Amino acid sequence: MDENSSGGGRLSLDTTLASQLHKRKQSVDFDHFTLSCRSSNDAGRVAEMDFFPVEKKACAVAVADKVQPASLGIKKEDFTVNTGLRLLTANTGSDQSTVDDGLSRNEDDDKENKNELVLIRAELYRVNEENQRLRGMLNQVTSNYNSLQMHLVALMQQRSQRNGDEAAADEKMEVKQHDSGIPLLPRQFMDLGRLVGMSADADADEPSNSSSDRSLSPTNNVESSIVDYHLKKTSSIVSGGGRGFAREDSPDQGSQGWVPKSQTKVVDSKSPEQAQEATMRKARVSVRARSEAPMITDGCQWRKYGQKMAKGNPCPRAYYRCTMATGCPVRKQVQRCADDRTILITTYEGNHNHPLPPAAMAMASTTSAAASMLLSGSMSSANGLMNSDFLTRTMLPCSSSMATISASAPFPTVTLDLTHSPTPLQFQRPPQSSQFQMNFPNGVGAGFGGVPMQPPSLPQVFGKTLGSQSKFSGLHSSAVADAVKFQHAIVPTAAPPSLLADTVSAATAAITADPNFTAALAAAITSIIGSKGGSGNQTSGISNNSNSNQ
DNA sequence: CGGATTTGACCGGCGC
């Protein structure tokens, strides 16, 4: 029976094929492509997920191998290779039906279809090139920004070291310096937040050095609006937020960490930095991952300081604070999902004020990047400047897991959902109602979800205990491989070599060395997020951290 | 014994 008459045109998208096509086409918008394709066998049916009749899958895959940017200018000969299976991929545009065409018409139709296919591919290629060009520009800007940021951090560190000897006395001095707008080491990772704050305070008491800071931010305008949002939403929180810590931290630490109640008023009177820090501090990164363990291992040391029953969730919420350094303001909340208790939700908040171990660094980088993304993206979303679909497709095209940025929550939050298994082209939505989400590559998803799933989550992913995860092995290699694919997809040739190289090498390393997988994956993710998010500075630990288990 | 955890109390914000 001829495949044409088989009426088998309505098949659901062959994921394998889709995957291959995606790989081949890299960043080409696969969804758009599929949506524009119709099965000639299926009367005008929009082939949302239809590519080829079932009978032609094998052939389709073979052809798919040819579908790559370099071959988009496919020659007719490419299609004349008689596979024995007429590929009726393409009728785009019109709804004209080719259903039940007789054999005599097939050849003509094939030619037409092929021509259309060529046109479509040409168009895709063109769009792809443009996408790559734009991405390249974005990466360039991001890279420059990161370089400046790193430089700033280095300068601040030097400055800090200079003052390091005079501890207590100096700390007071630092407080004054802060008030005067001079960034300090502890805040080295507050760049983004500070930038935001600066902008926000522009109409108020603009710091004298704000201009220089702004120069570091490519998304200043957006952040500016973010600040407004944050300040409105968090000023009270920052100053209030309960009693705050009555710890013996130095004033400086207090200002950058949870603000002791005694200093609340100072904050209220708010120096720009403090307000900015508050803003940053309130930016949260939430990680959802399946895990049996009570907490994730992320390389940092945590101390539980409280536990409460949260409304609407039978599972208690545990509160932890980073104990790797006195006065470290980073906190995290750990709670199981009410809907699925196998899912552990870890929310990080704050910025570390101390060096992080490699394992924690990876996590910190990722969450930091996510937070940065949030700060630069959530508002964009709020302002309608950013399209969720755009982010989904552009930033993290082939993912399964995703990051959700929410500006509607009490605090701007980035949610990294690592609970989803890799499903090509899927566009999932997190439980919460959020503005938009960004899918992570399968690799990330699988990696995070898979690996960490076991242990609590991200922490583990980036942490060290990956090797011990039994479930990990399965997702492991594929996750890494996907991470690589992903990198290719979103950071095409135009991407800074370093980013791509880092990612690939990281993933590769992960493949060959399980113990390094988390770090490698984290590096890859960081590269990805960083390159797309705008400020995902790797080493800076804007926030996050992770946990250590107990 | 020191550090970590538990747990009831407390505080501030927010909505009614």
Added chain:
DNA sequence: GCGCCGGTCAAATCCG
């Protein structure tokens, strides 16, 4: 003003 709720404190307790 009151009650709810999230977040935190800090004394009591546990643990290595």
